Amino acid sequence: MASISTPPVVDQDEKPKSRRPKDTKFKQQKLPAWQPILTANTVLPAFFAIGIAFIPLGATLLYVSDNIKENAYDYTHCININASENTNETCAEFLKNISNAGETCTCRVTVTLEEFSGTVYMYYGLTNFYQNHRRYVRSRDDNQLNGQVMDPSQLADDCNPYKTTSLNGSTLGYAPCGAIANSLFNDYPVIAFDGTKSIILTTSSWMGGKNPFLGIAYLVVGSLCIILGAAFLIVHLKWGKKVEWWIKKFDEDPLAFSNVEDEQQVEGDGYMNISA
Amino acid sequence: MLLHRPGKGVVVVKCMKHEQPEIRTIHVGHNVCSSITGEEVYIPHKYPHNRVVSSQYTLLTFLPKNLFSQFRRIANFYFLVVGIIQLIIDTPVTPIATILPLTFVITVTAIKQGYEDWLRHKADKEINYRNATVVEKGHLKDCRSMDIKVGDIVRVQINEKFPCDLVMLSSNNQDGKCYVTTANLDGETNLKTQVCIPETRKYRLDTDFEGLEAVIECEKPVADLYRFIGRLHIMQNGQKITRPLSLENILLQGARLRNTTFIYGCAVYTGQETKMGLNSKFKTTKFSHVERRMNTFLIVFIITLFLLSSIFTGLKYWYTTTFILPWYVPPGKDELTTMNVIEDFLAFTVLYYYIIPISLYVTIEIQRVVGSMFFKWDCSMYDDELDHPAQANTSDLNEELGQVEYLFADKTGTLTENTMQLRFCSINGIIYEEINDTLCEYNSSQPVSNMSEHLIEFFTVLVLCHTVRVDHKTSGDTVVSTDSIYSHSGKDYEYNASSPDEKALVEACRKYGIVFHGSRNDHMEVTFQDTMKRFKVLNILEFDSIRRCMSVIVQDETGEIHVLCKGAEIDIFEKVSSGDLQSASKHINQFAKLGLRTLAIAKKTISRIEFETLNGALLEAKSCLQRREKKVLEVCNMVESELKLLGVTAVEDKLQKDVPETIIKLRNAGIKVWVLTGDKEETAINISYSTGHFNMGMKELHLTGNVTSDDCQIAITRLCQTITLSDDGDEYVLIIDGQSLHHVLANHQPALRQLCSSCVAVLCCRMSPIQKAQVVRFVKHLAGAPVTAAIGDGANDVSMIHEAHVGIGIMGKEGRMAVTNSDYAFGKFRFLSRALLLHGHLYYIRLATVVQYSFYKNVAFITPQVFYQFFCHFSQQSAYDSFYLLFYNITCTSLPILIYGMFEQHMLQSKLLGKPAYTSQ
Numbered sequence A: 001m002a003s004i005s006t007p008p009v010v011d012q013d014e015k016p017k018s019r020r021p022k023d024t025k026f027k028q029q030k031l032p033a034w035q036p037i038l039t040a041n042t043v044l045p046a047f048f049a050i051g052i053a054f055i056p057l058g059a060t061l062l063y064v065s066d067n068i069k070e071n072a073y074d075y076t077h078c079i080n081i082n083a084s085e086n087t088n089e090t091c092a093e094f095l096k097n098i099s100n101a102g103e104t105c106t107c108r109v110t111v112t113l114e115e116f117s118g119t120v121y122m123y124y125g126l127t128n129f130y131q132n133h134r135r136y137v138r139s140r141d142d143n144q145l146n147g148q149v150m151d152p153s154q155l156a157d158d159c160n161p162y163k164t165t166s167l168n169g170s171t172l173g174y175a176p177c178g179a180i181a182n183s184l185f186n187d188y189p190v191i192a193f194d195g196t197k198s199i200i201l202t203t204s205s206w207m208g209g210k211n212p213f214l215g216i217a218y219l220v221v222g223s224l225c226i227i228l229g230a231a232f233l234i235v236h237l238k239w240g241k242k243v244e245w246w247i248k249k250f251d252e253d254p255l256a257f258s259n260v261e262d263e264q265q266v267e268g269d270g271y272m273n274i275s276a
Numbered sequence B: 001m002l003l004h005r006p007g008k009g010v011v012v013v014k015c016m017k018h019e020q021p022e023i024r025t026i027h028v029g030h031n032v033c034s035s036i037t038g039e040e041v042y043i044p045h046k047y048p049h050n051r052v053v054s055s056q057y058t059l060l061t062f063l064p065k066n067l068f069s070q071f072r073r074i075a076n077f078y079f080l081v082v083g084i085i086q087l088i089i090d091t092p093v094t095p096i097a098t099i100l101p102l103t104f105v106i107t108v109t110a111i112k113q114g115y116e117d118w119l120r121h122k123a124d125k126e127i128n129y130r131n132a133t134v135v136e137k138g139h140l141k142d143c144r145s146m147d148i149k150v151g152d153i154v155r156v157q158i159n160e161k162f163p164c165d166l167v168m169l170s171s172n173n174q175d176g177k178c179y180v181t182t183a184n185l186d187g188e189t190n191l192k193t194q195v196c197i198p199e200t201r202k203y204r205l206d207t208d209f210e211g212l213e214a215v216i217e218c219e220k221p222v223a224d225l226y227r228f229i230g231r232l233h234i235m236q237n238g239q240k241i242t243r244p245l246s247l248e249n250i251l252l253q254g255a256r257l258r259n260t261t262f263i264y265g266c267a268v269y270t271g272q273e274t275k276m277g278l279n280s281k282f283k284t285t286k287f288s289h290v291e292r293r294m295n296t297f298l299i300v301f302i303i304t305l306f307l308l309s310s311i312f313t314g315l316k317y318w319y320t321t322t323f324i325l326p327w328y329v330p331p332g333k334d335e336l337t338t339m340n341v342i343e344d345f346l347a348f349t350v351l352y353y354y355i356i357p358i359s360l361y362v363t364i365e366i367q368r369v370v371g372s373m374f375f376k377w378d379c380s381m382y383d384d385e386l387d388h389p390a391q392a393n394t395s396d397l398n399e400e401l402g403q404v405e406y407l408f409a410d411k412t413g414t415l416t417e418n419t420m421q422l423r424f425c426s427i428n429g430i431i432y433e434e435i436n437d438t439l440c441e442y443n444s445s446q447p448v449s450n451m452s453e454h455l456i457e458f459f460t461v462l463v464l465c466h467t468v469r470v471d472h473k474t475s476g477d478t479v480v481s482t483d484s485i486y487s488h489s490g491k492d493y494e495y496n497a498s499s500p501d502e503k504a505l506v507e508a509c510r511k512y513g514i515v516f517h518g519s520r521n522d523h524m525e526v527t528f529q530d531t532m533k534r535f536k537v538l539n540i541l542e543f544d545s546i547r548r549c550m551s552v553i554v555q556d557e558t559g560e561i562h563v564l565c566k567g568a569e570i571d572i573f574e575k576v577s578s579g580d581l582q583s584a585s586k587h588i589n590q591f592a593k594l595g596l597r598t599l600a601i602a603k604k605t606i607s608r609i610e611f612e613t614l615n616g617a618l619l620e621a622k623s624c625l626q627r628r629e630k631k632v633l634e635v636c637n638m639v640e641s642e643l644k645l646l647g648v649t650a651v652e653d654k655l656q657k658d659v660p661e662t663i664i665k666l667r668n669a670g671i672k673v674w675v676l677t678g679d680k681e682e683t684a685i686n687i688s689y690s691t692g693h694f695n696m697g698m699k700e701l702h703l704t705g706n707v708t709s710d711d712c713q714i715a716i717t718r719l720c721q722t723i724t725l726s727d728d729g730d731e732y733v734l735i736i737d738g739q740s741l742h743h744v745l746a747n748h749q750p751a752l753r754q755l756c757s758s759c760v761a762v763l764c765c766r767m768s769p770i771q772k773a774q775v776v777r778f779v780k781h782l783a784g785a786p787v788t789a790a791i792g793d794g795a796n797d798v799s800m801i802h803e804a805h806v807g808i809g810i811m812g813k814e815g816r817m818a819v820t821n822s823d824y825a826f827g828k829f830r831f832l833s834r835a836l837l838l839h840g841h842l843y844y845i846r847l848a849t850v851v852q853y854s855f856y857k858n859v860a861f862i863t864p865q866v867f868y869q870f871f872c873h874f875s876q877q878s879a880y881d882s883f884y885l886l887f888y889n890i891t892c893t894s895l896p897i898l899i900y901g902m903f904e905q906h907m908l909q910s911k912l913l914g915k916p917a918y919t920s921q
Helices: A040-066 A091-096 A179-184 A212-239 A243-252 A254-259 B062-071 B074-088 B096-128 B206-211 B275-279 B289-322 B338-355 B359-377 B398-403 B453-464 B500-511 B569-575 B581-593 B608-623 B628-639 B659-668 B681-690 B709-725 B738-747 B749-757 B769-780 B795-803 B817-821 B831-871 B882-892 B894-903 B909-914
Strands: A070-074 A121-126 A164-167 A170-173 A197-202 B002-004 B011-013 B023-027 B131-136 B139-144 B153-157 B165-171 B177-181 B192-195 B214-219 B230-236 B239-245 B256-258 B262-269 B406-410 B416-427 B430-435 B438-441 B469-473 B479-481 B493-496 B514-520 B523-528 B531-541 B549-555 B561-567 B576-578 B597-606 B643-655 B672-676 B699-703 B732-737 B761-765 B788-792 B806-810 B824-826
Touching: A040 A212, B023 B262, B062 B074, B062 B096, B074 B096, B074 B338, B074 B359, B096 B882, B139 B206, B153 B165, B165 B177, B214 B262, B239 B608, B289 B338, B289 B398, B289 B831, B338 B831, B338 B882, B359 B398, B359 B831, B359 B894, B398 B831, B406 B769, B406 B795, B416 B453, B416 B500, B416 B581, B453 B500, B453 B514, B453 B523, B453 B561, B453 B597, B453 B643, B469 B514, B493 B500, B493 B514, B500 B514, B500 B597, B500 B643, B531 B608, B549 B569, B549 B628, B561 B569, B561 B608, B561 B643, B569 B576, B569 B581, B569 B597, B569 B643, B581 B597, B581 B643, B581 B681, B597 B608, B608 B628, B659 B672, B659 B831, B672 B681, B672 B769, B681 B732, B681 B761, B699 B709, B709 B738, B709 B749, B732 B738, B738 B749, B738 B761, B738 B769, B749 B769, B761 B769, B769 B788, B769 B795, B788 B795, B795 B806, B795 B817, B806 B817, B824 B831, B831 B894, B831 B909, B882 B894
Parallel strands: B406 B672, B406 B788, B576 B643, B672 B761, B699 B732, B732 B761, B788 B806, B806 B824
Antiparallel strands: A070 A197, A121 A197, A164 A170, B002 B011, B023 B214, B131 B139, B131 B153, B153 B262, B165 B262, B177 B192, B177 B256, B214 B230, B230 B239, B416 B430, B416 B643, B430 B438, B469 B479, B469 B493, B514 B523, B523 B531, B531 B549, B549 B561, B561 B597, B597 B643
16 A cells, blocks of 8 residues: 655745735835926916017017028020020920920020128929929939949839830940939929929028028917916906915815816915915 | 456446536446446546646647737737738838837737746646545555546645545544635635535545445536535445535635645546636626727727728829829829729828827736736735735726726625624513623613523524634644634634624623534534533524525434524514514614614424424435525425524624715715615614715605515605605605615616616615626616726625626625625725725826827827828828838837826825815716
């Protein structure tokens, strides 16, 4: 007969250690915290401060922007200098004509710059041009643009249909390939998509090119703050309640407060001292 | 396969059979007893092996099963679908931006789950390979726990865990008793006594079992821990004896043997079919309201996404047909064909799909887990007495705690301490009061010096009619069952009972010099003023919630047989034929008005012949496998009839600390409190006043004592009229009893709805457990579908804890059933205000902000993308770089809100608790 000696089983049921949770600030959710309480005393000065800071800033920005000179010269419909006197043929019309394929068209725009001082920059302006069209944007080969010599077969497929061309039976790659390059080395025929093209000449300042928007935005926001601040101040002085009033009201009927939008005002320390 | 057993003329046929029979027939120790079953051929059923499989995966199934479970989550699935779309179509954003984070999340989760499963495998292996000892052909044989088969006789040593569900056959104890703790199963740490049937007690040696011819018949496995029905047939001296088997005979897997050197048992349920195995499967899932709202948000956003995509596909084709494509754009698929339209639609979907905050689910999950940790860590919800912190069994319902509109509270053990003390008893028309541990006649502080006949008779019933167990504290800390250690005063006895009332009564008897010493060899031993008397226990009809009483049949030293009965007075009064009923019921009302719990005590003396008839019927009923409960009930009612009323006890149950304050706080926060109790009306009303549930000045509306549905109709109409005719300022409370509620819920729900809406508090008394759940269900379906919470401590509260949106368990004295079935649990009722008003409210504020912010940030992010389409000829060009899209969601914007979601406190804790009105919505 087999006799069995079982090893003493370690008791897992009893735990002599106290299970009291640790009384740390973290576990008891009592970490120091900042609890901003919005009261008229803190909000009204903030309104005025924002207004006072923004209005001069906006005025300065607007002044600087206004001092920048910028002239744009639209030459979409400029006259071909080689055109006969009575036809007044524009370059756009000239290039549209199939028989003029491969020809160049020259036109002249007279520019008069007054009070332009310092460096003058030239920009090229287009309207109605979808430079962000997905198939246009990605129609390029980054490696090629980075200067690598690419075999025509290695060029990115995104370049199609401006990837390769065949000349005398051999396949040649476009350099640079793609729709972007294809359009860039053209003086853009813009009539086809109802666009315009122009030359922009501008001076600059420490804040960059001409940009009146920023200054106006600052001015509007600053003025609004001053106006609202003044309105709130009047409301506050005329109809505001003291904190004692709120406490009394709360004690009368606590449940009525469940729908007060900003309950925290009730607890505001020193709320309404201004009116005292 | 055929097995021939030498020496037995029985052919054993082994075959595979998979369907589960209604009744299991188990040959103990595989000794086939054709004389019992009457069958020539023994066909053993194939039961599952005793292998614990808590792991979910094997090496082979891990990948497919884990991936499947992960992609069932909506966020992952969404990611996957978008990823696949991106791979198929000409995508505007690189698929890497979708697939990379998806792979990352899936891999991390898979590794985590794989590791957890590996741990489970390890734990399973430890259990499955644990040494077990079975008796085979009269010899002990070592085997692994997983090799135990149904029918094996298993030997378990002290402090070992039972390897499977066993029917106890014998123990080293001559009485055939053993002690177990079931902390693993239900969390109760007290010792429980299990017994074996008398006929198998003597098999105490391994070699004995060769001669044992017995068959166990039992139900197919059920998950209910508190149900076991079976019977044992045993051949003794050539005769077949049949004994009923019930819960007291079974040793459950996971329980631990205590204070008993060894036991033998027969395996009946193994492996996944043990009660523990069946119970570990079930987990009811509840979803919080916020989560449901979030899912509707999600659907709205998905619809928005599809709408946006459709609109922009339309715009694209309108634009490309109206304005000719500029010459500088390479030609592409812009013709109006079905394929192109579908592809463009999908391309727009891919472009805008970040409108749905993918990180939301991960953020919320982390936020909730951390939130539930704060719940457990809260020192203010730690219970000193129990040494137990608050417990969050789920983190999915955190914010629901802050949304509770209706609270259903149990009374006993939840509002009260459930520590009972005998205060009064009414014996033979005279009221006695306990003053300073002595029994005095009411209104005289003189202790009763000599016990009269009536008193002795009364206290004899009290001291015998119970199921209290006696534990004796020895010098060490170990508790030894003290069947044989006596002390005259009984001062160092520790009484253990499943019902605190019983404990209070036996303790009261001890104070008056009638000491219960426990039972030994089927005899209860009691000293009456130092004179030992022994009563033979012939049968015990245990308490059940239908009869609401219990009886003990004893034989005293003179040989007379008594039926001793105690129970709820309503039920006892029906069974009483003599005794001073009038004064008893008068006194009961008096006691009830003091908020005391009352029990009626009765007895009768029966002849031996009567006893034999009743006992036979009882045995027969208990041996039934089908409809046993009903048959037992019928016999019990036969036994408990024609009783003589001896008197009434009144037990006080003290209120828990700070209950009125808590209820007032909850009410100030706009939570409607309903008290549901099984107690009688007067007691319940009294407790309601003392807990602040009712206040003086509130007008009581009674909807009680209505026997028929028509009575209820009339009563409700009358009560509604009372309300409409009254002044505006009046506050009403509704009191409704179980019987009326039954009719009202069946036939007059609209009227009850109207009535409840005009009452500030509701008290439901005389409730059965299932009615508690019905009340909760009724309120859940009120207009506006209010969020409900149920709080309770006992097994009778489990149904309502399951039913309510949030179930809260109180760790009380009535076991841990409520706690294990609850969503949140803590030690005392007063912690409720902290749980609901502080934690719940903070959880809600935090989660609401997290959800709204998550949707907001993605709308803000995607809006420029939408407007950008007007500037790129609706060509699905992305305004952002692909990786910017990726990191915006995963890190840049989800981490700050996560920190907010874990720690935000928009108000000081003291303010939330001090002015509960803040938290009302």
